[in-house]
Amino acid sequence: NSNAGNVIAKLGKGRPRIMFVAHIDTVEDGKKAIRPVISKGVIRSDGTTILGSDDKAGVAALLAGIKEMVREKSLPTIYCVFSIREENGIMGVNYLNLDKDIDFVFDIDGSSPPGQFINKALGNIRFELQLYGREAHAAANPENGLNAIKASGIIISKLKLGRDSKWRALNIGTVSGGTKDNVIPGHCILTGEVRAFTVPEAEGMLNNIRKAAEAACKDTGCRYKLIEKGRDPPLYIKETERIVSLARKAAAAAGIKFSLLTLPATIEGNNLSAKGYAVLGLSKGGRLAHSKMEYIRIKELEETKRLIVEIVKQSERLI
Numbered sequence: 001n002s003n004a005g006n007v008i009a010k011l012g013k014g015r016p017r018i019m020f021v022a023h024i025d026t027v028e029d030g031k032k033a034i035r036p037v038i039s040k041g042v043i044r045s046d047g048t049t050i051l052g053s054d055d056k057a058g059v060a061a062l063l064a065g066i067k068e069m070v071r072e073k074s075l076p077t078i079y080c081v082f083s084i085r086e087e088n089g090i091m092g093v094n095y096l097n098l099d100k101d102i103d104f105v106f107d108i109d110g111s112s113p114p115g116q117f118i119n120k121a122l123g124n125i126r127f128e129l130q131l132y133g134r135e136a137h138a139a140a141n142p143e144n145g146l147n148a149i150k151a152s153g154i155i156i157s158k159l160k161l162g163r164d165s166k167w168r169a170l171n172i173g174t175v176s177g178g179t180k181d182n183v184i185p186g187h188c189i190l191t192g193e194v195r196a197f198t199v200p201e202a203e204g205m206l207n208n209i210r211k212a213a214e215a216a217c218k219d220t221g222c223r224y225k226l227i228e229k230g231r232d233p234p235l236y237i238k239e240t241e242r243i244v245s246l247a248r249k250a251a252a253a254a255g256i257k258f259s260l261l262t263l264p265a266t267i268e269g270n271n272l273s274a275k276g277y278a279v280l281g282l283s284k285g286g287r288l289a290h291s292k293m294e295y296i297r298i299k300e301l302e303e304t305k306r307l308i309v310e311i312v313k314q315s316e317r318l319i
Contacts, residue, residue: 006082007082010077012074018102019277020079024056025084034051054289103319104315109268109281110265111284112283114307115257119236120235121281122266123231128227131222132222132224133151137182137184147185155190168201168202235270237280242278244280
């Protein structure tokens with residue numbers, strides 16, 4: 001499908017039409033083999049790599065659920081999408097060309113306990129800020145130079161980095177510039193992102209960066225260029241939507257406590273919602289993702305599988 005590298009399976013027929021999504025990439029490239037260690041109902045790595053339960057746990061739970069459901073005589077239409085490049089923000093789901101007439105979409109991701117369904121998640125805008133000064137010898141004629149790194153420092157000092165009380169976040173991820181120790185740096189690049197629950201908030205945060213750059217350039221004589229590198233829309237699904245009712249019924253049938261979750265992060269469901277699908281994130285458990293201390297309980301994998309199976313069963317009663 002669109003030759004992006006997503007792996008897509010379809011089974012069953014008729015209504016309802018349900019799509020489950022789990023991303024197959026992890027935050028590390030996998031060149032070093034992951035050696036899982038199972039002890040007392042908990043799965044960890046051997047401590048030299050991540051475990052990769054983000055999102056291999058989602059993949060495993062989905063495969064286990066499908067393995068159980070194919071024993072049924074009849075199934076509704078089910079799409080299983082194993083997507084690529086979630087971790088680096090490319091979002092393989094952006095390249096899906098599946099039928100728009102899908103009733104429910106569940107994005108299996110997130111480290112909260114199973115039973116917590118994500119209906120609200122941050123959108124983001126990724127940016128690059130280029131600063132242009134003028135090179136000069138740092139000792140012989142520094143007065144002829146315009147220090148682009150100095151301008152970057154002024155900008156960073158004026159920004160409120162981190163997360164605020166409304167869970168909006170601003171981060172400068174990389175700073176690069178200069179050529180030699182004895183040359184006033186004539187160029188500097190900052191990259192980063194802003195995250196917020198609404199597009200106007202995110203764009204307002206980006207505008208604050210623009211204002212800080214204008215002030216710093218006025219002070220230093222440098223020039224700037226702010227480039228948007230990409231964005232993921234916020235996710236918001238109302239509690240009154242049918243998909244929320246389905247999730248609630250599935251959790252009850254699986255014997256798992258149901259709740260809705262606001263997530264201070266961005267998931268693939270954001271992009272699928274923007275495509276017009278009814279989407280909820282389905283938390284699959286695990287802790288300390290993206291670290292060598294990452295772990296997940298086997299019980300959480302089993303609960304996630306039960307939720308997937310019950311979502312399919314209960315969905316047929318809503319159509």
